[in-house]
Amino acid sequence: MNPPKIFILPKKATGEARIVSLLNPRYARPTRYLVCPETGIYELTKVAAPKTTPRSWLIECSATGALAGKTDEDDVELGTYITKGADLFVATPIDPLFLVLPALAAASKSEKRFFLSSDDHFDSILQDSPHLAEVLRWGNVRRVLESRMAAACETSQGRDELMFRFSEEKLLNELVSKAKKMADQPLPKSMEEKFVTKVLEAPMLGVKREATLSVSRSQGESVLTPDSETTPPTVESSESQSSASSLASATSDPSEASTAATSVTEESTITTVTSTTEVVAATLQASEEITKLQRLRTAFQFICSSYVMPAQAAELKTMLEERKSSLADFAPLDDYLARIAKMRQDALAARSMGDYSRKRVVDDEEAAERAEKKRKKEEEDKRKKAGQSRGVRDLQKVNTRGMKKMSDFFKKK
Known part of the structure; x- marks a missing residue:
């Protein structure tokens, strides 16, 4: 019995939907698709875990649904199951036009292209598409395929059926239209x-941009009276050094109102700060x-x-x-x-x-x-070498040239 697999199927798919083998439009080899006679055709996309982090599914089956009609032995075997890998298959809608492209391409290889019926186109790929003949008898599948063939073919009404001739220009217009819908967002x-x-x-x-800033800071010693004021530090942009002048005053008579002499000595220090910034910008x-x-x-x-x-x-x-x-x-x-x-x-x-x-x-x-x-x-x-015994070290020094290895004595004759 094949191991169970995990599928995510559309809700609108009916119970008559089946997984069949149809010709892959890209690689021209049989590939699994989900075909529903009522809602259309779906491709199965495999989502697998990376090999570096192996994972698995733990599956527990109920007594209804998938196990209906199974034997007791199958029920025991499918009660719980651990899969070897964590593969997940997602069914997404596919345009039936792509599934008929291999048939149209086969008819377009001849130098002269004729109007052919849909059966003539389908017959060219029946051998490579095992279940196509059966699928064409399901519900409105044939009608859906023929309607999508008209999007990539020139059509001509015959006596009792519609005839098709492949056209690359119509196919190109259809694909560009699909691409524009994708590119709208x-x-x-x-x-x-x-x-x-x-x-x-x-x-x-x-x-790179460099900015230079010069800061001048004053330092000094002063003896101040209550009437004296402190000289604030100055900030300059020039690279120079300045010194403030000294002012001294004295009283001429002790009887006069006493005034204190003020002596101020200042030294200006200039500090130059250079900052470099790199601005990264797109050129276009x-x-x-x-x-x-x-x-x-x-x-x-x-x-x-x-x-x-x-x-x-x-x-x-x-x-x-x-x-x-x-x-x-x-x-x-x-x-x-x-x-x-x-x-x-x-x-x-x-x-x-x-x-x-x-x-x-x-x-x-x-x-x-x-x-x-x-x-x-x-x-x-x-x-x-430190973990080796003395006997092992001595054996490594033995000359074994020309001697047979131990494995030679145990080979099959």
Whole structure:
């Protein structure tokens, strides 16, 4: 019995939904999909834990639902179960158009393209898609597939059925329309940061600024009377030293009103403070239009890399670049990216000139690191030798050249 797996299925999927094997539109090999005759087709995305942190699921099955119709032996075996890995399968809707692309691509390989019925297109991939013939008989699955085929094909009404002929231009229009819907709002955070923000980020430019401030502080000794005043310290910007003059006064008659002589001596000290600040600023900023164009290109490339065969995806990308005016004009984005590339080259060249002065420092650090590793290895070897017995040390000195190893006597003959 196969081990149980964990699935997250849509609520609107009915009980008639089944997991079947259909041809993968990207890699042209059978892949599992969830097909519901009423609500559509869903792709199964596997979410796995990283190998560095192995995890597992603890599953406890109830006596109803999945175990209905099972034997007692199965009930005991599925009562509780621990999976080997923590894999999780999530079912998300997929456009049926992508599932019929392999059939349309097979018909487009011939030099002359004819209008063919849907059965003729499906017959070309029946051998590689084991369950397709059965799926076409379910509910309205055939009608849904034919309606999506019309989005990428030229149609012609025959006597009793609709005929289809593959058109790259209609497929390109459909994919660009999907990409524009994705680009109307920010992409998922990881994609937005990796494929939009970092791609459009201009190199940072560091500018050093120096500011000089001179402070003059006065120090002195004074003998003051109640009528005397203290001279406040002064702050100057000039680099000079000044001294205050001394003032002395004396009384001429002891009978006169006594006045105290005041003597003030000041010395001015100038302190120069120099501060260096480094201002880091972006040399170029992407506009909203440039950001939207990069988001659109990223969304289009994501769709092509996920659901379109490589050869067909390359052809669609070439067609999109040639039809800039009608679908999307990436000229402003290309100009911006070219400017950023040139700025990065200039910044790299300027940085390489300054690396010569730091080369010796780096070499010294590497030499010190190598010496530290060598010292640790020697200490470890000494520790191992100290734990060995005398007999083991003596055996290591024995010349065993030409002798057979013990394992040679126990090999199979």
